[in-house]
Structure formats: C-alpha cells, structure tokens
Amino acid sequence: MVAVTSVAAGSANPPEVVTSRASRRRLRPWRGLILAVAALYFVGPVLAAFWFSIHNSHTGIDFHAYTGFFSAQGFGTAFRMSLLLGLATVLITLILMVPTMLLVHLRYPRARAWVETFSLLPLVIPPVALVVGVRDIISFTGEDRFLGTPVATVMNFLQGNQPWLLSLLYVVMALPFTYRALDAGLRGSSVTTLVEAARNLGASWPVVVWRVVLPTLRTSVLNAGLLAFALVLGEYTMAKILNFSPFPVWLARFGDTDGQLQVGLSLLSLALTWVLLLTIAGVAGRAPGTARFPFRRRTS
Amino acid sequence: MTAEPAVATIEGTRVEYLDVTRVFGATRALDGFTLQIEPGELLALLGPSGCGKTTALRLLAGFDQLSSGQLLIDGRDVSRQPVNKRDMGMVFQSYSLFPTMSARDNVGFGLRLRGASTSDRRRRAGELLELVGLSAHTEKYPHQMSGGQQQRVALARALAIQPRVLLLDEPLSALDAKVRTQLRDEIRRIQLELGVTTVFVTHDQEEALSMADRVGVMRAGQLEQCDAPSVLYQRPATPFVAEFVGTMNHLPGVVRDGSTVQVGDQSVPADGQVPLSGTAVSVLARPEAVLVEASVEGDAVVQVATFFGAVTRLRMLRSDGVELLADVSSHRAGELAPGTRVAVSLVDRPVLVRTPSS
Ligand SMILES: Nc1ncnc2c1ncn2[C@@H]1O[C@H](COP(=O)(O)OP(=O)(O)OP(=O)(O)O)[C@@H](O)[C@H]1O
Numbered sequence: 001m002v003a004v005t006s007v008a009a010g011s012a013n014p015p016e017v018v019t020s021r022a023s024r025r026r027l028r029p030w031r032g033l034i035l036a037v038a039a040l041y042f043v044g045p046v047l048a049a050f051w052f053s054i055h056n057s058h059t060g061i062d063f064h065a066y067t068g069f070f071s072a073q074g075f076g077t078a079f080r081m082s083l084l085l086g087l088a089t090v091l092i093t094l095i096l097m098v099p100t101m102l103l104v105h106l107r108y109p110r111a112r113a114w115v116e117t118f119s120l121l122p123l124v125i126p127p128v129a130l131v132v133g134v135r136d137i138i139s140f141t142g143e144d145r146f147l148g149t150p151v152a153t154v155m156n157f158l159q160g161n162q163p164w165l166l167s168l169l170y171v172v173m174a175l176p177f178t179y180r181a182l183d184a185g186l187r188g189s190s191v192t193t194l195v196e197a198a199r200n201l202g203a204s205w206p207v208v209v210w211r212v213v214l215p216t217l218r219t220s221v222l223n224a225g226l227l228a229f230a231l232v233l234g235e236y237t238m239a240k241i242l243n244f245s246p247f248p249v250w251l252a253r254f255g256d257t258d259g260q261l262q263v264g265l266s267l268l269s270l271a272l273t274w275v276l277l278l279t280i281a282g283v284a285g286r287a288p289g290t291a292r293f294p295f296r297r298r299t300s
Numbered sequence: 301m302t303a304e305p306a307v308a309t310i311e312g313t314r315v316e317y318l319d320v321t322r323v324f325g326a327t328r329a330l331d332g333f334t335l336q337i338e339p340g341e342l343l344a345l346l347g348p349s350g351c352g353k354t355t356a357l358r359l360l361a362g363f364d365q366l367s368s369g370q371l372l373i374d375g376r377d378v379s380r381q382p383v384n385k386r387d388m389g390m391v392f393q394s395y396s397l398f399p400t401m402s403a404r405d406n407v408g409f410g411l412r413l414r415g416a417s418t419s420d421r422r423r424r425a426g427e428l429l430e431l432v433g434l435s436a437h438t439e440k441y442p443h444q445m446s447g448g449q450q451q452r453v454a455l456a457r458a459l460a461i462q463p464r465v466l467l468l469d470e471p472l473s474a475l476d477a478k479v480r481t482q483l484r485d486e487i488r489r490i491q492l493e494l495g496v497t498t499v500f501v502t503h504d505q506e507e508a509l510s511m512a513d514r515v516g517v518m519r520a521g522q523l524e525q526c527d528a529p530s531v532l533y534q535r536p537a538t539p540f541v542a543e544f545v546g547t548m549n550h551l552p553g554v555v556r557d558g559s560t561v562q563v564g565d566q567s568v569p570a571d572g573q574v575p576l577s578g579t580a581v582s583v584l585a586r587p588e589a590v591l592v593e594a595s596v597e598g599d600a601v602v603q604v605a606t607f608f609g610a611v612t613r614l615r616m617l618r619s620d621g622v623e624l625l626a627d628v629s630s631h632r633a634g635e636l637a638p639g640t641r642v643a644v645s646l647v648d649r650p651v652l653v654r655t656p657s658s
C-alpha cells in the first residue's frame with residue numbers, strides 16, 4: 001500500500017524530482033570547496049603544531065613531547081586538579097541549572113527572557129573584571145558582627161584558598177553555553193506533557209527529574225556538561241590571577257622550559273576533549289528514542 | 301470455566317464540582333461550573349473551543365487550582381491534594397509516552413512508583429497491553445509506534461495505577477478517522493469492563509454521543525445541560541444545546557400565544573421558554589422532523605441529495621431564500637431528485653424557539 005502510493009506520487013511529479021537532483025548536483029562542488037576551506041582553517045594549525053612538536057632540525061623527528069609529560073614535574077598534580085575542577089563544575093552546573101530551567105520552563109515562562117539575559121552576562125563582563133571582583137570580595141576581612149553567623153562560615157570556607165573556589169567561577173563562566181544547551185533540549189521536547197504525565201502517575205519531583213527529565217534531555221544535558229568541562233580544561237586567566245595552578249597554568253609555565261612539550265600537551269588536551277565529545281555522541285546516539293547528534297542520524 | 305478478567309475491576313468513584321470557578325487574568329475559564337459524575341459512568345464533556353473543558357479536567361487531575369468553589373471526590377474535598385497523590389489516570393491529547401522507555405516500562409512506571417516488584421510489574425503491564433490489543437508490541441519504544449498505538453499504551457499506562465477516575469482529554473483528536481472510531485469503541489469496551497468512572501473531553505459531538513452514558517454540554521465556562529445522549533438530542537434544554545448537538549434547521553416563525561408558533565401556514569406546539577405573542581422567532585427543527593412531499597405547488601426546490609445509507613439528506617431552497625435540510629428514507633430519494641419542486645412541513649411535535657437576539 002505504502003509502496004504503491006509512493007510510486008504513484010513519484011511518477012506524478014517526475015520534473016520536480018529531476019530539478020531537485022540537478023540543483024543538488026550543481027551545489028556539490030561548492031560544498032566540497034567550503035568543506036576544504038573550513039578543514040584547512042581548523043586542521044592546518046593543528047597539523048603545523050603537531051609537526052612543530054615532533055620535529056627538531058638538529059635531532060630529526062622524535063616523540064618526546066608525547067611521552068615525556070608523565071615525568072614532567074608537576075604535571076600529575078595540575079592535571080588531576082583540572083579534572084576534579086571540571087567534574088565539580090559540571091556537577092554544580094547541572095544541580096543548579098536543571099531544576100532552575102525546568103522551573104522557568106514549566107512555571108514561569110515569562111521569566112525566561114530575564115534568565116536568558118542573565119546567562120549571557122559572562123560574555124559581556126571580561127573574566128579579568130569578574131575575577132578581580134571575586135578576589136576583592138574573598139579578601140574582605142569582615143566585621144565582628146558576622147562572627148558565628150553563616151556568613152562568616154561561608155567566607156571562611158571561601159578564604160580557605162581552596163581550588164574549589166575556581167569551580168564556582170567556572171560555573172558562571174560556562175553559563176552562556178550550558179544555558180543554551182539545556183534550553184535547546186527543553187524547547188525541542190515535550191517536557192511539559194511528560195512531566196505532567198509522570199506527576200499524574202504519582203511521581204514526586206525528584207523522581208520526575210531523575211527518571212523522566214534527565215533521560216529525555218540526555219543529549220542536551222551531556223552537551224552542557226561537556227561544554228562546561230571543556231571550558232575548565234582550557235581556562236587560564238582566572239586560575240592564574242587567583243594563584244592556582246591547574247593544567248593550563250602549569251602548561252604555560254612549563255612552556256618556558258620546553259616549547260615542544262607544551263605544544264604536544266596542548267594537542268593532547270584537544271584530543272581528550274574530542275574523545276569526550278565523540279563518546280557522548282555515541283552514548284546519546286544509542287539511547288532509544290532520544291534526539292541524536294546530526295552526524296549520527298539513523299536511516300531506518 | 302470462566303475466564304478471569306485481565307485486570308481487576310476498579311470501584312467507581314463519585315466526583316462533584318460545586319460552583320467551581322477558575323479565573324485566568326480576565327478570562328473566566330470556569331464560571332460557576334456545577335456537575336455530578338456518578339460512580340462508574342462515562343461522562344463526556346462537550347463544547348466549543350475555549351469553553352473550559354480542559355480546565356475542568358486539569359482541576360480534577362490536580363494540575364491546576366480552583367479560584368473558588370469545591371471539588372469533591374467521593375465526598376472529600378481534594379483541593380489540597382497534590383497531583384501525585386490523587387490517583388487520577390490521565391490520557392493526554394498530545395503524545396505523552398516517556399521516549400526513553402519501552403511500552404512495557406511506560407505502563408509499569410506508575411506501578412514501580414507504588415513499589416510493585418519487577419515480576420509483578422511485568423505481568424500487570426503485559427495484561428494491560430493485552431487489554432488494549434498491543435501484546436505484540438511490549439518491547440517497542442514510542443518512536444517505533446504509530447499514533448494510535450501510542451495512545452493505546454497511554455491508556456494502558458493510565459489504567460495501570462487503578463485510577464479512581466480515568467481522565468481523557470481529546471485522546472483521539474490526533475488520529476485519523478478510522479483509527480479514531482476503532483479506538484473509541486475500544487475505550488468504551490474497556491471502561492465498561494473495568495467500571496472505572498471516566499471523564500472524556502471532546503469537541504466532537506459524534507464521539508460524545510456514541511460513547512458516553514451522559515454528555516455535559518459546556519458553554520463559556522458553564523454547564524448548559526447534562527443528560528443521556530438521546531435526551532440531549534431529542535429534548536435539548538436550551539437553543540445553544542439544540543444547535544450544538546446534531547444538525548438544526550432555523551425557520552422564521554411568529555409566536556401565536558404562549559404555547560404555539562406559526563411557521564409558514566402551519567401552527568406547531570412550542571417547547572421551553574416561549575416569548576410574548578407576536579414576537580418573531582427562529583424555530584429549531586431537526587432534519588428528520590421536516591416532512592417533504594413532491595408537489596408542483598410546493599414553494600421549495602431540492603438542491604442537493606446526499607446518500608447516507610438508510611436515509612438521504614436533502615438540501616432545499618425555499619422561495620423566500622431559507623435553506624432547509626431534511627432526512628428522508630432512501631427509497632423515496634428517487635422521487636425527490638435535485639430539481640424537484642417540493643412542499644415542506646414540520647412534524648407535529650413540540651419545537652424549541654429562539655428570539656433572533658438570544
Ligand atoms: N494557563 C492558562 N492561562 C491563561 N488562560 C488560560 C489558561 N488555560 C486556559 N485558559 C483560558 O481559559 C479558557 C478555557 O480554556 P480550556 O483550555 O479549558 O478550553 P477547552 O474547552 O479545553 O478548549 P479546546 O477545545 O480548544 O481545547 C480559554 O479562554 C483559555 O484561553
């Protein structure tokens with residue numbers, strides 16, 4: 001039945017089919033060209049960097065830039081700090097943003113414009129201004145009247161010079177990206193009806209979020225997490241000004257002694273981000289019934 | 301040996317809306333809405349778009365709060381009860397299955413929340429999917445099912461929690477005509493089998509009349525009339541109901557005295573509220589209450605004849621420009637072909653009248 005219909009439809013409008021096929025053929029060389037230019041723009045510098053990291057005019061080609069970092073002094077500490085900061089940032093972001101955005105989406109749709117504007121502020125305020133402001137606030141010695149109040153406890157915690165402070169900043173820095181990723185997911189799915197259906201069947205709010213919202217928004221939640229994580233792996237300014245030494249800061253300092261190692265490590269961290277991205281694409285693509293990454297579109 | 305029912309019957313619940321009002325800004329979505337729903341009955345809420353049907357249903361489900369009035373379930377005020385404690389099974393207009401769960405897990409979702417064991421859940425979900433005719437599709441995900449199948453799963457999911465009331469908000473409106481009638485009959489069969497009190501919202505009168513024990517016709521946030529389909533059709537309480545349910549002719553007439561109206565050269569008894577004598581009114585008559593005779597002296601001409609099986613519906617134009625519809629038995633259709641001049645009169649039964657302004 002279906003086959004018959006489609007054959008009939010096809011024979012009814014053959015000119016249209018031919019036209020679209022012809023125009024597609026005309027487009028093809030352009031597509032190739034654009035792709036080539038874009039590839040050159042993105043891949044060229046990476047290849048150049050790779051060449052630089054392995055080639056030495058005196059000793060020829062060697063891969064010490066990709067093997068030597070394990071033994072490089074301070075690498076382990078710095079890298080672990082970056083990974084932990086990344087995880088903390090992702091967790092805080094999701095714990096903060098998913099319920100907030102759900103609330104805005106379901107209950108206060110009129111507040112959306114405000115939240116969106118607010119989420120863009122980190123793009124407008126230079127990170128340096130932000131971090132200097134934060135530094136001034138945490139160095140605020142406080143007054144005695146705060147003693148014994150929660151304010152003093154929080155200030156004490158922040159002034160403890162823990163690297164965790166950074167992840168709070170990174171949550172803010174990542175806001176423009178995480179907001180967008182989550183918002184796209186919320187708009188693209190029928191979350192409102194799904195939440196109502198789950199509530200109607202007896203689910204409490206935590207169950208709704210855990211069993212219905214997160215699985216449904218899986219792709220955009222993973223995207224948001226990945227963007228936040230990638231930002232942490234590459235952020236230099238804030239960490240430097242606040243005198244912490246995660247991976248990017250360590251890398252910049254280390255480069256003074258060995259340029260090749262520095263470039264090699266940069267490439268490795270780029271590769272790490274890519275591996276994460278592809279893993280997430282794979283995971284999201286396998287989840288039944290969820291939106292897939294564009295390049296994993298299923299044909300069945 | 302008698303076959304055990306697939307799913308335990310659900311004890312019917314009584315629902316009462318008492319003078320319920322729900323205001324959204326300047327809109328009175330419900331405005332003094334009063335309705336009693338009897339245990340185990342299927343009540344259809346019928347009315348034009350925006351009359352408050354969905355609002356009435358959402359209040360009962362607990363998605364929304366009343367502005368004033370009372371909502372009683374089995375005599376208990378539920379206005380403070382949160383959605384997830386109400387045990388109302390709802391089927392939504394738009395597809396609402398959880399996309400990351402199979403049909404079986406969707407149906408089992410409510411049972412899982414109620415602490416049913418895995419094996420219990422699987423068994424009950426299997427029974428319910430069988431009840432809605434989907435035993436072959438238990439492992440399918442929503443995106444692998446047709447719209448009709450998805451709504452069946454949604455129905456099974458709502459029934460799984462043994463709801464006190466089953467709520468259906470235009471569950472069939474996204475489906476094509478054939479699936480719609482099929483599923484409509486199936487919902488009714490299941491509802492009768494389980495005896496669950498059911499509220500069915502629709503703006504399709506055929507759907508309402510064919511399925512429901514009683515139909516509540518709503519207009520602008522109020523209940524106009526709530527009666528069995530046949531009563532609604534034959535004895536509509538108001539002109540609005542008369543026009544909304546079924547097809548109506550509007551014939552110009554004049555009130556003669558308190559109980560009769562003059563229509564053309566015929567005098568017929570009037571029903572309901574009748575204005576003062578001498579008032580010009582519209583007389584409402586069903587197509588089957590219009591009598592048609594072929595006659596060269598008649599003042600109407602048949603324009604179109606539409607065959608409906610046992611009856612044929614004639615569209616006629618009177619010389620004064622009034623259009624009329626009449627249903628005649630199909631074996632007479634030959635003598636009343638389009639172009640035939642006919643004489644038209646009304647069956648001698650009480651008619652409803654409305655003044656042009658009402
Ligand atoms: N959340 C809301 N905010 C503001 N107005 C609302 C809201 N929900 C409903 N209304 C208004 O209340 C009135 C009744 O709406 P309701 O959805 O109950 O109508 P309905 O009878 O279900 O119509 P339909 O057949 O189109 O679904 C409408 O005028 C609608 O605009």
Ligand SMILES: [Mg+2]
Nearest residue numbers: 353354355469
């Ligand atoms: Mg509605």
